[in-house]
Amino acid sequence: MYGALWRSLPGPVWLRIVILVLVAAAILTACVYWIFPWLEHTFFANDATVGGSP
Amino acid sequence: MIGELLLTAGVFVFLYLGWQLFLNNAIQGGDQKNIAVAASREWQGAYAAAPISVDVPKADTPATGSNVPAFAGAPGNAEVFATLIVPRFGADWSKPIAEGVGTSDVLDTIGIGHYPGTAWPGQVGNFAVAAHRTTHGAPFYDINQLDAGDSLYVETADGWYRYVFRSHSYVLPEGVEVLASVPQIPDAVATDRYMTLTSCNPLFSASERIIGYAALDSFVPRGEGPPAEIAHLYGAA
Numbered sequence: 001m002y003g004a005l006w007r008s009l010p011g012p013v014w015l016r017i018v019i020l021v022l023v024a025a026a027i028l029t030a031c032v033y034w035i036f037p038w039l040e041h042t043f044f045a046n047d048a049t050v051g052g053s054p
Numbered sequence: 055m056i057g058e059l060l061l062t063a064g065v066f067v068f069l070y071l072g073w074q075l076f077l078n079n080a081i082q083g084g085d086q087k088n089i090a091v092a093a094s095r096e097w098q099g100a101y102a103a104a105p106i107s108v109d110v111p112k113a114d115t116p117a118t119g120s121n122v123p124a125f126a127g128a129p130g131n132a133e134v135f136a137t138l139i140v141p142r143f144g145a146d147w148s149k150p151i152a153e154g155v156g157t158s159d160v161l162d163t164i165g166i167g168h169y170p171g172t173a174w175p176g177q178v179g180n181f182a183v184a185a186h187r188t189t190h191g192a193p194f195y196d197i198n199q200l201d202a203g204d205s206l207y208v209e210t211a212d213g214w215y216r217y218v219f220r221s222h223s224y225v226l227p228e229g230v231e232v233l234a235s236v237p238q239i240p241d242a243v244a245t246d247r248y249m250t251l252t253s254c255n256p257l258f259s260a261s262e263r264i265i266g267y268a269a270l271d272s273f274v275p276r277g278e279g280p281p282a283e284i285a286h287l288y289g290a291a
Contacts, residue, residue: 048252049184
């Protein structure tokens with residue numbers, strides 16, 4: 001999978017590395033700002049109150 | 055191919071754990087502390103600019119029992135109206151208290167939420183608050199470390215209410231009797247001023263609730279300056 005990804009990238013080695021770093025940063029940012037908060041709210045109840053909701 | 059996918063999934067599981075347990079916990083914990091410090095400074099500044107007098111009979115200062123002025127505001131949902139200062143949780147530990155116990159608008163972001171309908175600080179009845187035990191800044195992480203006699207200071211614009219910790223109990227998530235005006239005795243009519251803290255138990259679980267009970271000891275009006283035990287939080291002022 002990663003081998004195919006590497007071969008499909010254009011340009012010299014340094015350009016491929018730059019592209020991969022940018023993609024990784026974008027994925028991490030999306031995780032921290034949107035995906036992880038959504039995961040937590042949807043799947044991991046962490047309720048400190050008594051009486052059910054919220 | 056499948057191996058690479060599984061490895062990638064594993065990396066994301068660890069990333070999520072790192073985010074939830076450390077990164078987000080630290081970020082939101084720091085944000086909450088900043089909210090508390092800002093609120094406290096604002097009250098100190100407002101008092102310095104225009105001293106307010108709170109009616110506390112001079113014969114009995116610091117005020118005890120019947121002459122404690124109850125908090126008189128009516129904060130809207132998610133509005134910060136007090137801060138909680140607990141020396142047992144750390145020398146400079148303070149967190150903001152907002153109205154309401156909604157998850158995303160209060161508990162996840164501001165920290166401590168006041169159960170709507172329960173008493174206000176200093177009011178006869180039960181001043182009940184909730185906060186996370188783990189994640190989202192984890193304000194009540196150390197709630198199980200409280201000992202009988204520990205001070206819980208509730209600071210409002212008027213001054214400092216000192217509640218004294220009494221005991222813990224453990225209840226099921228539906229144990230709303232702890233919010234009664236006399237905790238655990240729903241039919242009783244309160245004559246004392248209680249404070250109740252609720253959080254998750256055990257750690258990293260939501261299967262039970264840990265409850266902390268405290269009772270009001272005294273009130274120090276802002277004009278007299280912060281109580282000695284927490285004066286260092288206010289610097290030279």
